[in-house]
Amino acid sequence: MTILRFRPPGALLAIFLVSTLLSVSPGCGxxxxxxxxxxxxxxxxxxxxxxxLRPLMEAGRCPNLRALxxxxxxxxxxxxxxxxxxxxxxxxxxxxRMEAHGITSFxxxxxxAFTSSRRAGRALWNIADRYGLSSAVIGWxxxxxxxxxxxxxxxxxxxxxxxxxxxxxxxxxxxxxxxxPPELTDRVLELAAxxxxxxELQIVxxxxxxxxxxxxxMGADEQVLIxxxxxxxxxxxxxxxxxxxxxxxxxTDLTLVYFGGPDVAGHRFWRQSHPEEFAYTGxxxxxxxxxxxxxxxxxxxxxxxxxxxVEMAGEGAxxxxxxxxxxxxxATKKPNQRNTTGDHQDGAPGVLIAAGPDIRPQGHLEQVLxxxxxxxxxxxxxxxPTILGLLGIPAARDMEARVYPNILTAAARERIGALDLxxxxxxxxxxxxxxxxxxxxxxxxxxxxxxxxxxDLPAAPTSRPVNPDGFVPDPEGLGGDGDR
Numbered sequence: 130m131t132i133l134r135f136r137p138p139g140a141l142l143a144i145f146l147v148s149t150l151l152s153v154s155p156g157c158g159x160x161x162x163x164x165x166x167x168x169x170x171x172x173x174x175x176x177x178x179x180x181x182l183r184p185l186m187e188a189g190r191c192p193n194l195r196a197l198x199x200x201x202x203x204x205x206x207x208x209x210x211x212x213x214x215x216x217x218x219x220x221x222x223x224x225x226r227m228e229a230h231g232i233t234s235f236x237x238x239x240x241x242a243f244t245s246s247r248r249a250g251r252a253l254w255n256i257a258d259r260y261g262l263s264s265a266v267i268g269w270x271x272x273x274x275x276x277x278x279x280x281x282x283x284x285x286x287x288x289x290x291x292x293x294x295x296x297x298x299x300x301x302x303x304x305x306x307x308x309x310p311p312e313l314t315d316r317v318l319e320l321a322a323x324x325x326x327x328x329e330l331q332i333v334x335x336x337x338x339x340x341x342x343x344x345x346x347m348g349a350d351e352q353v354l355i356x357x358x359x360x361x362x363x364x365x366x367x368x369x370x371x372x373x374x375x376x377x378x379x380x381t382d383l384t385l386v387y388f389g390g391p392d393v394a395g396h397r398f399w400r401q402s403h404p405e406e407f408a409y410t411g412x413x414x415x416x417x418x419x420x421x422x423x424x425x426x427x428x429x430x431x432x433x434x435x436x437x438x439v440e441m442a443g444e445g446a447x448x449x450x451x452x453x454x455x456x457x458x459x460a461t462k463k464p465n466q467r468n469t470t471g472d473h474q475d476g477a478p479g480v481l482i483a484a485g486p487d488i489r490p491q492g493h494l495e496q497v498l499x500x501x502x503x504x505x506x507x508x509x510x511x512x513x514p515t516i517l518g519l520l521g522i523p524a525a526r527d528m529e530a531r532v533y534p535n536i537l538t539a540a541a542r543e544r545i546g547a548l549d550l551x552x553x554x555x556x557x558x559x560x561x562x563x564x565x566x567x568x569x570x571x572x573x574x575x576x577x578x579x580x581x582x583x584x585d586l587p588a589a590p591t592s593r594p595v596n597p598d599g600f601v602p603d604p605e606g607l608g609g610d611g612d613r
Contacts, residue, residue: 162261163521176392177452193436201484202536207508211589217453218270222252224513224528262382268368274306299367324370337430342419348412361393395456399471447485457602476595487541518545
């Protein structure tokens with residue numbers, strides 16, 4: 130078995146060897162190297178919802194996710210309130226409550242966007258690094274500035290919006306610490322500039338999300354929703370192309386890739402894909418009909434990208450696809466100011482699909498897809514300890530939960546169960562520090578979060594878990610019966 134699968138090319142080899150010696154030297158944490166049975170691929174899909182996914186899997190429009198579910202385990206994933214993406218994705222990466230990791234919203238009480246420097250405690254990639262393993266982290270929430278790891282990291286927080294009068298790629302030229310190792314910066318920025326160009330985005334958006342429609346069919350409100358969704362199409366396309374370029378070359382023990390578009394499309398186009406849940410229509414039946422497939426199309430496109438990621442990870446990899454929350458209809462009686470019609474701030478449960486040599490085949494998928502009687506497999510807090518266990522790394526007692534026992538094979542449960550818990554993985558980690566994003570990046574970040582109404586949400590001093598088995602969606606919810 131090869132312990133370190135990361136194979137840095139050419140000039141990066143010396144840097145890798147030096148960082149390896151520094152990271153596992155005595156006095157700096159664990160003195161042994163973990164020995165995973167298989168590499169792990171974790172794909173985060175923001176806002177993925179079973180009620181959208183089930184019929185698409187039945188109809189054959191998400192064949193890759195269906196294949197993973199047929200080969201492995203699947204079910205609902207519990208989340209918590211406040212169901213804010215930067216908070217939940219940081220909890221997924223750390224196994225900690227927001228009170229422990231310190232990322233409590235999109236911006237802090239002073240209106241400053243959170244950055245990775247303010248995270249308290251190690252994330253999966255930091256922990257893997259301590260145990261001599263390599264990671265590739267691409268587009269994950271709150272990863273700017275990037276952190277030095279064995280492998281590669283491309284930050285996810287620096288992506289900026291597409292504006293009608295100001296076109297930019299999903300990574301910003303001239304901003305430091307977006308890519309590790311820094312020697313890859315020019316290459317990654319070139320990929321971002323190509324994948325995020327206006328011409329390329331027009332093709333990707335038309336072919337994969339919006340399709341074609343007659344000129345003039347959209348009213349002003351619908352056109353705004355389309356324009357506000359293009360940045361997520363651009364971002365997902367960009368980070369996928371970066372992953373496609375880097376994954377075959379940097380064959381790491383742990384790979385994390387994030388897609389955000391199903392959340393953005395779910396917020397904006399839930400009504401068009403679920404018109405029976407709403408007491409009103411849009412500007413015209415033609416506009417509603419033209420946009421009815423946007424959300425299903427986005428799911429199908431993400432499924433296609435996941436299929437390529439799984440193929441690049443290799444047949445022997447353990448694969449886990451998770452969402453931070455689900456989605457449901459809101460503002461069902463009359464429109465709100467933003468015309469957003471899907472939301473999740475009441476803690477709608479997410480999706481878990483996993484497959485691989487250490488994942489138990491659950492079976493009965495066809496019956497479950499038809500009935501909707503999905504099992505629950507823990508919560509978002511269990512992702513980190515499960516990933517660590519699959520890598521041969523013990524979980525920590527200060528993590529909020531333990532592994533998902535029901536999704537593992539008997540051999541994997543026995544192997545992971547033999548790992549002694551450690552008190553914490555955070556000893557010796559740097560203290561949280563204030564580091565601001567660039568003024569341009571922060572302005573654009575706030576703009577697109579404000580478009581979704583996230584910056585209007587009151588700060589939550591504590592988090593509260595939501596039981597997915599007893600969850601009942603609030604049809605007015607965040608969208609309210611009118612304004613937010």
